[in-house]
Amino acid sequence: MPAPLKVALLGCGVVGTQVARRLLEHADELASRVGTSLELVGIAVRNATAPREGITGTPLADLLTDDAEALVDGADVVVEVMGGIEPARTLILRAIEGGASVVTANKALLAQDGPTLYKAADTAGVDLYFEAAVAGAIPIVRPVRESLAGDQVQRVLGIVNGTTNYVLDRMATEGLELEQAVKEAQALGYAEADPTADVEGYDAAAKAAILASLAFHTRVSIDDVAREGISAVTAADVQWAQRTGHTIKLLAIAERNTSDGVAGIQVRVHPALVPDAHPLAGVRGAFNAVFVEAEAAGELMFYGRGAGGAPTASAILGDLVSVARHRVLGGRGPVESSYAALPVLPADAARTRFQVRLDVDDRPGVLAQVAAALAEHDVSIEAVRQSADGHSADGHSADGHSADADRRDPTDVARLLLTTHAAPERALAATVAALTDLDVVRDVVSVLRVEGA
Ligand SMILES: NC(=O)C1=CN([C@@H]2O[C@H](COP(=O)(O)OP(=O)(O)OC[C@H]3O[C@@H](n4cnc5c(N)ncnc54)[C@H](OP(=O)(O)O)[C@@H]3O)[C@@H](O)[C@H]2O)C=CC1
Numbered sequence: 204m205p206a207p208l209k210v211a212l213l214g215c216g217v218v219g220t221q222v223a224r225r226l227l228e229h230a231d232e233l234a235s236r237v238g239t240s241l242e243l244v245g246i247a248v249r250n251a252t253a254p255r256e257g258i259t260g261t262p263l264a265d266l267l268t269d270d271a272e273a274l275v276d277g278a279d280v281v282v283e284v285m286g287g288i289e290p291a292r293t294l295i296l297r298a299i300e301g302g303a304s305v306v307t308a309n310k311a312l313l314a315q316d317g318p319t320l321y322k323a324a325d326t327a328g329v330d331l332y333f334e335a336a337v338a339g340a341i342p343i344v345r346p347v348r349e350s351l352a353g354d355q356v357q358r359v360l361g362i363v364n365g366t367t368n369y370v371l372d373r374m375a376t377e378g379l380e381l382e383q384a385v386k387e388a389q390a391l392g393y394a395e396a397d398p399t400a401d402v403e404g405y406d407a408a409a410k411a412a413i414l415a416s417l418a419f420h421t422r423v424s425i426d427d428v429a430r431e432g433i434s435a436v437t438a439a440d441v442q443w444a445q446r447t448g449h450t451i452k453l454l455a456i457a458e459r460n461t462s463d464g465v466a467g468i469q470v471r472v473h474p475a476l477v478p479d480a481h482p483l484a485g486v487r488g489a490f491n492a493v494f495v496e497a498e499a500a501g502e503l504m505f506y507g508r509g510a511g512g513a514p515t516a517s518a519i520l521g522d523l524v525s526v527a528r529h530r531v532l533g534g535r536g537p538v539e540s541s542y543a544a545l546p547v548l549p550a551d552a553a554r555t556r557f558q559v560r561l562d563v564d565d566r567p568g569v570l571a572q573v574a575a576a577l578a579e580h581d582v583s584i585e586a587v588r589q590s591a592d593g594h595s596a597d598g599h600s601a602d603g604h605s606a607d608a609d610r611r612d613p614t615d616v617a618r619l620l621l622t623t624h625a626a627p628e629r630a631l632a633a634t635v636a637a638l639t640d641l642d643v644v645r646d647v648v649s650v651l652r653v654e655g656a
């Protein structure tokens with residue numbers, strides 16, 4: 204058997220702990236799959252003396268160090284699960300320049316500075332693998348990067364953030380407030396170190412950028428992704444969605460499109476109403492699902508656990524076995540395209556259907572004024588629902604306000620629920636502004652995109 208491969212682990216948090224434990228517990232099986240043993244030579248953390256669940260009292264505790272640079276030097280493979288931009292970026296580049304292959308789960312870094320890392324790995328002739336960076340345990344990077352490399356991907360549509368899917372699910376099924384559900388997601392190890400990255404859509408935007416780069420063989424950074432998180436989604440939005448046969452999901456969408464005659468791609472992340480009959484509506488808890496539409500393959504769907512220590516460790520260990528095999532047997536994994544073939548187009552040209560909830564004066568002619576305001580921006584109405592006083596048939600306020608509070612002004616308010624035909628994103632923004640200016644409109648309560656119909 205060839206000499207053991209020295210594996211350096213950077214980070215021992217939610218994910219790193221699971222990677223370390225599995226390297227220890229399944230050492231013999233992993234060795235037989237790779238063709239040599241994987242020797243974990245150290246685990247870099249910020250505080251090497253702090254007690255750690257699952258580590259303290261095991262042989263792994265002796266491997267903890269706060270000297271990440273020394274650990275990287277001399278390693279054959281570096282597994283980076285510390286997260287953040289620095290020092291992860293410097294340590295990965297140091298590892299690559301020293302001839303080590305790298306496995307990382309760091310979507311934030313890849314989405315910000317992936318090309319620098321890809322180029323360094325290419326120049327050094329080593330592997331850079333990152334299956335865990337998108338959708339946790341789900342094999343999606345490899346299928347898009349390798350299996351579909353001969354096809355023309357048209358669209359990628361998915362739920363790629365476990366935390367927000369868990370939060371929206373808990374809001375819909377248990378009536379939890381957003382903040383409470385986020386705390387649960389943190390306790391379960393789904394959320395990023397700063398959960399704002401999840402809630403505000405940055406994590407999903409990073410994954411969308413990585414997927415779009417791979418699917419369309421171009422360069423997409425997180426700054427190219429139009430992003431809106433779920434912090435503005437209210438319990439009332441969730442209830443209204445349910446009443447109209449929808450589920451609210453945070454979606455990542457990357458698609459080929461044309462804007463002003465220029466062919467390119469659009470990449471966006473936003474909450475959307477998904478019809479209950481659509482498979483994405485049934486994706487519960489911290490699960491993720493990604494639809495890929497390709498010219499020859501047609502529709503493909505990938506589904507599984509998108510977050511959490513053990514599922515993410517599965518993807519990392521799969522990558523580790525692959526890069527280790529290359530070191531034993533020779534060969535290398537795929538190298539990313541070094542050119543930008545397709546430009547990223549402005550996302551405000553994307554066409555989407557919208558559902559708009561409005562509080563309006565409850566008198567004749569109002570709907571005509573609203574329709575005229577929409578028509579001025581070439582937006583047409585597909586469907587209208589109306590309820591008087593902003594209350595549902597059961598007498599409760601649509602927004603969960605007490606009926607008594609709303610009765611202070613009971614006589615002349617109606618709630619309109621409009622669904623538009625597909626319209627350019629930029630037209631909708633202008634339309635909402637026009638609606639807000641109408642005297643008969645009391646409030647534009649919410650605007651949500653409708654996807655997957
Ligand atoms: N959690 C999940 O479900 C998933 C996470 N990921 C990604 O995996 C990575 C790790 O996530 P997760 O395990 O949740 O993060 P945690 O915050 O739980 O763990 C981070 C670990 O890295 C160590 N660390 C952080 N900064 C430094 C530093 N400057 N020097 C040395 N050690 C450092 C921490 O040390 P210490 O313990 O001493 O603080 C800790 O052990 C991130 O990139 C994340 O985006 C990807 C998919 C899913």
Ligand SMILES: N[C@@H](CC=O)C(=O)O
Nearest residue numbers: 364365366394395510
């Ligand atoms: N915070 C992320 C973790 C996995 O990438 C998520 O919730 O999906």
